[in-house]
Amino acid sequence: MKxxxxxxxxxxxxxIALENRRLFDKAGLFVINLMSAPGAGxxxxxxxxxxxxxxxxxGVIEGDIAGxxxxxxxxxLCAPVVQINTGGACHLDANMIYEVLNDLxxxxxxxxxxxxxxxxxxxxxxxxxxxxxxMLLSITEGHDKPLKYPLMFQKSSALILNKMDLxxxxxxxxxxxxxxxxxxxxxxxxxxxxxxxxxxxxxxxEWIKNKVGNERKNPL
Numbered sequence: 001m002k003x004x005x006x007x008x009x010x011x012x013x014x015x016i017a018l019e020n021r022r023l024f025d026k027a028g029l030f031v032i033n034l035m036s037a038p039g040a041g042x043x044x045x046x047x048x049x050x051x052x053x054x055x056x057x058x059g060v061i062e063g064d065i066a067g068x069x070x071x072x073x074x075x076x077l078c079a080p081v082v083q084i085n086t087g088g089a090c091h092l093d094a095n096m097i098y099e100v101l102n103d104l105x106x107x108x109x110x111x112x113x114x115x116x117x118x119x120x121x122x123x124x125x126x127x128x129x130x131x132x133x134x135m136l137l138s139i140t141e142g143h144d145k146p147l148k149y150p151l152m153f154q155k156s157s158a159l160i161l162n163k164m165d166l167x168x169x170x171x172x173x174x175x176x177x178x179x180x181x182x183x184x185x186x187x188x189x190x191x192x193x194x195x196x197x198x199x200x201x202x203x204x205x206e207w208i209k210n211k212v213g214n215e216r217k218n219p220l
Contacts, residue, residue: 013126016094020101020129027106030212031114033128035152036136038118041162043070044195045136045204046113050077052198053205056212059109061100063092063117070115080104091122094129111212120145124152132157132211139163143173146180153181158189160204165194 024031036042043062050058059080062071071083082100084092092114104112114130116123124133135156137145140163146153153159159181167174174192181188189207193200 017127017129031130033130033133035123040138061114090119120149124155136160143176153184
């Protein structure tokens with residue numbers, strides 16, 4: 001019975017995700033579902049992306065269990081932003097996204113980031129209408145995470161390894177992270193980034209621009 005209930009929940013979510021995707025398609029909008037554990041640096045990556053990108057009009061949906069700090073950080077950069085507080089849920093689902101779409105100028109945007117709730121499990125299970133999922137992993141989390149939490153690595157199109165400036169001070173095997181991640185998803189694009197120094201950000205931003213320009217026609 002539990003399996004049946006879970007299946008029904010995911011099927012209902014997928015139907016709403018398809019409607020979200022239809023609305024995104026109509027607006028000509030590319031959508032990235034950004035996922036990570038708490039504290040990995042999703043908001044910092046978004047700040048750097050907004051500051052360094054040239055030409056793309058970017059909006060943001062911020063997902064948190066509570067609070068609005070992340071949305072306020074985006075608002076300071078003059079990005080259209082909506083905050084979703086889940087009230088305890090460990091992920092954003094398609095209906096939460098659908099409910100806030102009228103609060104964003106979709107037709108004026110090129111790219112929408114959905115910053116999911118900090119969690120290494122649940123966000124990967126729920127489609128929200130995105131074009132691609134991108135995972136952020138701070139190297140401070142250790143090199144065991146790909147094999148412990150495989151689904152998010154398997155579902156993502158790209159992996160951002162953040163806080164690379166701390167590598168000299170940590171006993172973390174970066175090569176193992178890459179090797180294990182690629183064993184789960186051979187097509188995964190991996191970026192080594194430091195929000196503090198800016199290293200790796202130009203490559204990440206160029207990749208995004210290519211995605212927005214070349215892959216908008218991919219189906220859900």
